[in-house]
Amino acid sequence: MAQFKVWARWRPVRSGESEGEIIRRSGQDDRNQQLQISIGACPHDKAISSRERSWKSGFSFDGVIEPNERNNIVYNRLVAPIIPDVLRGRCCNFFAYGHSGSGKTHTMIGYDFENGTEFGLCLAAARQLIICLDEINASDTTYKFGIGLQVYELRKNSAFDLLNNRNECFVREGSDRRVYIRGETGILEDGKVRVRPIETKACWSFKQLQNELQEGLKHRKTVTSTIHNQSSRTHAVIEMEIITTELVYSRDSIVERQSELVPVGKYATDVYIEEQLRGIIQTDDGKHIPNPDYTVNQQRIDAAEVKKAEFESRVQEAEEREANVFASTACVHQCIGGRIVFVDLAGAEFLSGLVGPALKQSPQEKQEGRQINTDLLASKEVIRAKSLAKSRIPYRSSPLTMVLRQHFEASNDAQSSIILTVSPEAHQYAATMNTLKYGDLVGLANKHRR
Numbered sequence: 001m002a003q004f005k006v007w008a009r010w011r012p013v014r015s016g017e018s019e020g021e022i023i024r025r026s027g028q029d030d031r032n033q034q035l036q037i038s039i040g041a042c043p044h045d046k047a048i049s050s051r052e053r054s055w056k057s058g059f060s061f062d063g064v065i066e067p068n069e070r071n072n073i074v075y076n077r078l079v080a081p082i083i084p085d086v087l088r089g090r091c092c093n094f095f096a097y098g099h100s101g102s103g104k105t106h107t108m109i110g111y112d113f114e115n116g117t118e119f120g121l122c123l124a125a126a127r128q129l130i131i132c133l134d135e136i137n138a139s140d141t142t143y144k145f146g147i148g149l150q151v152y153e154l155r156k157n158s159a160f161d162l163l164n165n166r167n168e169c170f171v172r173e174g175s176d177r178r179v180y181i182r183g184e185t186g187i188l189e190d191g192k193v194r195v196r197p198i199e200t201k202a203c204w205s206f207k208q209l210q211n212e213l214q215e216g217l218k219h220r221k222t223v224t225s226t227i228h229n230q231s232s233r234t235h236a237v238i239e240m241e242i243i244t245t246e247l248v249y250s251r252d253s254i255v256e257r258q259s260e261l262v263p264v265g266k267y268a269t270d271v272y273i274e275e276q277l278r279g280i281i282q283t284d285d286g287k288h289i290p291n292p293d294y295t296v297n298q299q300r301i302d303a304a305e306v307k308k309a310e311f312e313s314r315v316q317e318a319e320e321r322e323a324n325v326f327a328s329t330a331c332v333h334q335c336i337g338g339r340i341v342f343v344d345l346a347g348a349e350f351l352s353g354l355v356g357p358a359l360k361q362s363p364q365e366k367q368e369g370r371q372i373n374t375d376l377l378a379s380k381e382v383i384r385a386k387s388l389a390k391s392r393i394p395y396r397s398s399p400l401t402m403v404l405r406q407h408f409e410a411s412n413d414a415q416s417s418i419i420l421t422v423s424p425e426a427h428q429y430a431a432t433m434n435t436l437k438y439g440d441l442v443g444l445a446n447k448h449r450r
């Protein structure tokens, strides 16, 4: 089975664009029902080099979505078929890749939260999942299943938590080589330390999830681009995981215990450093030698370490409890932990260098653009390496791929999709071509595996 399905979605021509200026295109199936896309010469021929006059992809696309097909049709074709996988506890990923204004956000998140026909894919998926979970809840009242929602934007090494006031969190690789997204450690009113993981909102109804998502998206950073005035300059990630009340409690308890460990761990480090510093002196010629008047208090260091180990084992206990909750629930209902992830990538014009001349960029925006380039290139390489089933996947090339690693790895036996959003407008010819060529590359890598 192909790892990544590749879809192209043509957005409608904006009102005001003349029909004569749209890109001519056609498609053709091969025996495996894979599609080849042909693009005619650019209507603005003069601006384009001759080798770009027309183009044909390989039979590398799984499908093409036409401009008149609305979001509900897209959902039924792309996402609905994998919902049973999510309900079997698997992880499925959807990426939208394309140039500014090509329809990534329209597809993944949607701009209409009231009209079900136009729900973005994530909202439509949430609606279907909650219907299925309600059925499970009604048939077995021992458990209460819902959806854990995380919504964040990625920019450089930071994740901005849209469900927590756009709080800045940091992407770090732990000593266990897992990637964690955590905010600054905070001090609560009662003086307790709190480790802040990225917010997960437990949603038990569709209405609740819809409100949380809508509120969160108000914090999304958008700027005016040459194409439209709601352009996103970050990658937005929407994760939905099937959870139970018990799982939520067990995870809260991990956070609680990690918070308790922070001051104890810091004390142990401070004691060690203090003792080491007291045990050394500097001579007049700058050399460091043992302090003859002080004996390092090893007992004090050991006592602090023992305390730290005690708190570490409390964290470990809480982690084991979470694993038990997970395993015991999965024996009865395999849906627990099922995950669906939607990634609305930043505009691909940065990658192709197609930022229009009208888009004046500040030095900070230029730097952001470079980071977007790095991220898009890295995700491109990861998707390609996965499609080719390479043994080494370059996850560590960017913060985006580091964060997505767990989802990519969890989705090994499930289906993921990349949706290439393209515009038929002639003035976006080069951008459209660039996006389709990328899709072709991924699709051909898939074909290699079939």
Ligand SMILES: Nc1ncnc2c1ncn2[C@@H]1O[C@H](COP(=O)(O)OP(=O)(O)OP(=O)(O)O)[C@@H](O)[C@H]1O
Pocket: 010, 011, 012, 067, 098, 099, 100, 101, 102, 103, 104, 105, 106, 107, 111, 225, 228, 230, 231, 232, 233, 345, 346, 347, 348, 421
């Ligand atoms: N398939 C479509 N059908 C109807 N309207 C669309 C479609 N695709 C895009 N649009 C409209 O075009 C505009 C730009 O789309 P959108 O914001 O989704 O682009 P984008 O690719 O996310 O851009 P950016 O990278 O700048 O954020 C929006 O008003 C959106 O509603």
